[in-house]
Amino acid sequence: DSGVTQTPKHLITATGQRVTLRCSPRSGDLSVYWYQQSLDQGLQFLIQYYNGEERAKGNILERFSAQQFPDLHSELNLSSLELGDSALYFCASRATGGNEQFFGPGTRLTVL
């Protein structure tokens, strides 16, 4: 158990809908990263937050957004969903001063 929690485990929705994925980092970690894992693209970095502020952006679509709250949990919002958004979404946290990232169990999103 990495100490990173994610909810929900599974999400099934329809095209055009909007969903919110939630992540709580390890106790004391200030950084949260979001990744998408699909069969064809592998694990891809989406966005990073540090202590409530956006720090880095990767291959995140404009339809996707994220935020980190004062209690350090983070939410990833996916809107106008398409079939191709079906994937595993992971968040990871990193201890301040280190480089290792610890991943949560993921949310499996299925868009029908």
Next chain:
Amino acid sequence: QKEVEQDPGPLSVPEGAIVSLNCTYSNSAFQYFMWYRQYSRKGPELLMYTYSSGNKEDGRFTAQVDKSSKYISLFIRDSQPSDSATYLCAMIESGGGADGLTFGKGTHLIIQP
């Protein structure tokens, strides 16, 4: 050209064998390297973290980095059926974490009892 190349496998070896998993990368700015193990539909689990050329050992696992050749390896000794999983290499340019990891596609490893 992809930034990180990793043979997807599957790689099938008998129990007890030494396993060698490899990644090559093209971006010479990568400075920090990690290996993750991922069981089917689970979150990646950090196995090894290195930042200098050379070897780092942890139990049955040895991580090797050759920055001059842009080549990293993970060796697993005395492989067990429980080692059957997908192994992902990951790397990042700078310390301090202001960037995400760049991953290889992963190698699917099967240890035959």
